[in-house]
Amino acid sequence: MPLPHTEAPGYLVSNLASRGVRMTRQRRAILGIIETASHHLDAAQILRKAQKQEPEVDRVTIYRTLSLLKRHGLIDELDLMHLQGEKHFYERKTPREHVHMTCLRCGRVTEFESRLFDGLKKQVQKECRFQIAVARMEIGGYCSSCRA
Amino acid sequence: MPLPHTEAPGYLVSNLASRGVRMTRQRRAILGIIETASHHLDAAQILRKAQKQEPEVDRVTIYRTLSLLKRHGLIDELDLMHLQGEKHFYERKTPREHVHMTCLRCGRVTEFESRLFDGLKKQVQKECRFQIAVARMEIGGYCSSCRA
C-alpha cells in the first residue's frame, strides 16, 4: 500500500489556510502526519504520532480534524472490510483514484487504478443525474498468495 | 431504496440451518426482520423491531447475528457515507449487485445497477489475481433534486 509523495510539503496546511480555516499547533501536527503517511492510518495511530509532537493533543481533536478534512474533500475514509474492529482508515485524496482490496486472510491491502472505475463514476453522474463528491470502492477477498 | 422480495420466505433461516447453524428464537426473529426489510436498516432499528417479537433480545445478539450473516456472505454492510454518526446499514445480499448513492444534503439513498460494476470486478479478479468475496461501491454527492 504505497502512497506516493506527489504533493508539495505543507499543502494541506496551505489548502485549508487559503480557505480561511484557522491553523493551530494541533492541526499543523495532524495535517503533517496525514500528508506524509506512507500507509493508511487509523485514528488511534494518528493520535499517537501527533502526541509525539504535541503531547497535549486530545483524541477529540483528531476526530474533529478528520471530519474537517472529509468535509473539505481532502481525505478519503476507508473501512478496509473492518477486518480488525470497527475502525476506519484515512488517506489523503490524490488525483489518482483507486479501488482498495483487502485480503480477508492476511490483511494485506492493495490498491488498483482502473479506467472502468472512472467510467462507472461518469455513468452514475450522467444516467442518475447525481453529482459525485466522494466515490469509494472496497473489495474483500483473497489475495494471490492466500487463496488455496 | 426499494428492495424487491424475490426470495422464498424463511430462506435465511433455511440457508443457515442447512449449513448446520443452530436456530434460536432470537435468530429467527432477527433473520425475519432482515429478510423482509424494505430499506437499509441499522443495528438499532433491527434491535427495536426484534424486541417487539422477542422482548428479551440483547443488542449483543444483534451484532453477533450480523457478523454471522456477514461471515456467511448473506448480507452486505454499508456506510452510506456515515451521514449520521458511525453506524452501519445492512441489507440482504441479492443476485443483483448495486452501487449505493447517498445524497449529502437530503440523505436520500438510491441504488444503481451497472454492467461497468461487474466489469470492474471481473477486471480485479483477473488482473490482480484477487478472489473477490465482497465488493462495495458507495458514492456521496448531490441528488438531482438537491444540487443547486
Place this chain on the structure above:
DNA sequence: AGTCACGATGCAACCAGTTGCAACAATGCG
C-alpha cells in the same frame, strides 16, 4: 503591539459496538 470576535480545544459525560464469562438451550444420541 493591543484588542476582540469567534472558531478551536480539552475535559467529562455520553453512546455505540466488542469481548469475557457463566448460565442456558438446540440438536443429536441412547
Place this chain on the structure above:
DNA sequence: CGCATTGTTGCAACTGGTTGCATCGTGACT
C-alpha cells in the same frame, strides 16, 4: 424422551468515537 455436548445468549466491563460546554488562542483590525 431424557441426557450430554457444544454453540448461543445476556450481562457487565470495556474500548472507540461523539457531544456539550467552558476556556483558550488565532487572525483580523487597529
